[in-house]
Amino acid sequence: MGKRTRAAVLASALAVAAGLLSACSFSTADAICNTGEDPVIAVGSTAGACVKSGEAAPKGYLRYPAGKVPQHVGDKWDTYWESHTLDRNGRTVPVP
Numbered sequence: 001m002g003k004r005t006r007a008a009v010l011a012s013a014l015a016v017a018a019g020l021l022s023a024c025s026f027s028t029a030d031a032i033c034n035t036g037e038d039p040v041i042a043v044g045s046t047a048g049a050c051v052k053s054g055e056a057a058p059k060g061y062l063r064y065p066a067g068k069v070p071q072h073v074g075d076k077w078d079t080y081w082e083s084h085t086l087d088r089n090g091r092t093v094p095v096p
Contacts, residue, residue, distance in 0.1 A: 037051060
């Protein structure tokens with residue numbers, strides 16, 4: 001195999017590896033909930049749970065406000081809800 005052919009094969013292999021790695025960053029491995037579930041937050045706490053989409057949150061939990069729902073571990077809203085919670089009236093408040 002010539003030097004140019006080896007370089008082309010290596011470049012192709014690196015491109016495939018990079019594509020696979022970037023695809024992994026969008027995997028569901030770090031999702032807050034499984035497909036078909038929605039995250040909910042415990043009132044007055046940072047604890048969370050997942051409920052089937054369309055079902056009511058269990059007693060003591062509320063759904064996150066629209067537009068502020070964490071989707072993946074470490075995303076903007078997951079980080080935000082580490083220091084905030086909802087009170088029993090659904091108002092966003094700092095964690096006590």
